[in-house]
Amino acid sequence: MKLATYKNNTRDGELMVVSRDLTRCCPAAPLAGTMQQLLDNWQSLAPQLAECNRALNDGEIAGEAFDESRCHSPLPRAYHWADGSAYVNHVELVRRARGAEIPASFWTDPLMYQGGSDDFIGPCDDIVVPEGELGIDFEAEIAVITDDVPMATSAKDAARHIKLLMLVNDVSLRGLIPGELAKGFGFYQSKPASSFSPVAVTPDELNEYWNDTKVHLPLETYYNGELFGKPNAGVDMTFSFGELIAHASRTRNLRAGSIIGSGTVSNKQGTDHGSAIVHGGVGYSCIAEVRMIETIRDGNPTTAFMSANDQVKITMTNPAGQSVFGAINQRVKIIK
């Protein structure tokens, strides 16, 4: 089942069922008016919505043309958005660029921070940030949405709580990160509004590419129209989504509609630090990693962070060449 939220001038938008090929859609109402309503009542509503989904895909429901540009993030606002850092290669690279080793515990104990979830932006909305030397960067990631997860759930049991999958652009203000991390309380101002793919999909839509609670497909990032990265999200993911959920639920319940992110997808590619697209590698999912490579190689970074009007597109294509989630496609807008 594939689901989207159309903007309709309300805070939570209108839940839509979308055809597998992303060409047509129909409202999920009256079964569920919003994504949160569906998640609050997944067990009773999802089977009924699955029948609607079948009818749409079989052509029994004609529906209307699906338009990604009308989409909000599948959850325009959420009660919980926690982002892990499951691709430890990304973390190692960031540290190594400043001459530091990562602690051994980073390979067994996930990093996770809690992000702003009251004001997600749509997948085609501008990335709006105030002016200043903020170091604007994208981070291409995968995220899952859970139902109610009880405290102290194991990684194995966590798998069945994963109801939907999405792509994420976890926008980061690199210029603010060192100062915030030095304060010890983690990210806050350095993480402005995130956006998610137009479409959220149930795990079964990925067929064999959803395995071991990992997505085994390349995550494609285009920067100003050029392919920037296509690392496989199933490779070098040190912590699976099941393990990330187990970490998140150690001392708390996660309630329906909790979003858990993978962190920036990053492949080592059998090298020390991965390799760029222009060098024949699978590239990167954020500008920071390229700058790290440049720093390690040349002593200082040369690739700039994003400026006004710079564009990032994040998408995932299955081996049949079909877009799975639709595309996050955003430009930077600076407000004064």
Place this chain on the structure above:
Amino acid sequence: MKLATYKNNTRDGELMVVSRDLTRCCPAAPLAGTMQQLLDNWQSLAPQLAECNRALNDGEIAGEAFDESRCHSPLPRAYHWADGSAYVNHVELVRRARGAEIPASFWTDPLMYQGGSDDFIGPCDDIVVPEGELGIDFEAEIAVITDDVPMATSAKDAARHIKLLMLVNDVSLRGLIPGELAKGFGFYQSKPASSFSPVAVTPDELNEYWNDTKVHLPLETYYNGELFGKPNAGVDMTFSFGELIAHASRTRNLRAGSIIGSGTVSNKQGTDHGSAIVHGGVGYSCIAEVRMIETIRDGNPTTAFMSANDQVKITMTNPAGQSVFGAINQRVKIIK
């Protein structure tokens, strides 16, 4: 206006208007069924609800007896819960106990972390944590709830976005904090579910004790029935709520229903580290501060953290002797 949320076996509970003396209440429906509905539409609904409030307080509406034990937190779940650390004395004390000075920037740049908001617990609910050497502690605080706050709002402009005030018990697992802070991503597992006072009040209910976006009344904490602290929340608050909101909104919009906390209330009392109730001081709002004093004075702490069945009560009384918010009153329950 005073508002509460009664538990009714739904995720968001039932919004109630509560009389000023906390003796009677009536449903806010049909104007607003839930607190979030009210906050989503504050501008149109609050004036109508204020008329209901007047009628209740004037006895035109008899209502029913108000029962704090039926309350959930005013927002049983919220889209944003960010907790500042506005009483820098608290931070200084924690650092000094381990021989470290705080950076000068801590007096001008607020500490703030984002907490779990999808699963608040009620003011009289048990504090449920898994077993282990977790160092369970309470933190007595004040919090505000905002309406929609645009990005880059000034501290001065922030004041008018403060719609409601509450008390908080920001439960902390001290045993997990050093490890999490060392990882650099801030608190996550070390901050289990928070609870808020039975009643949320509009700032005008505090009369002259709400000034400069600070609450100028003592915050009382009782631990296992004994007065543990009564610091004045208006004293030594380095950052006002207006300043905390300005910090929070620097790079993001805050959407209606955002909760911003003060951090642990702490008074210096003209001393280096404050003074306990038994020594004639105003005491403390968390166990950690007492342990810090003991460490500084004796070399090691002697007061234990909370164990199963330990009880904490947090309340605030106005000079007329009336409870303003009702009481948070919780016991620790360990699950195995």
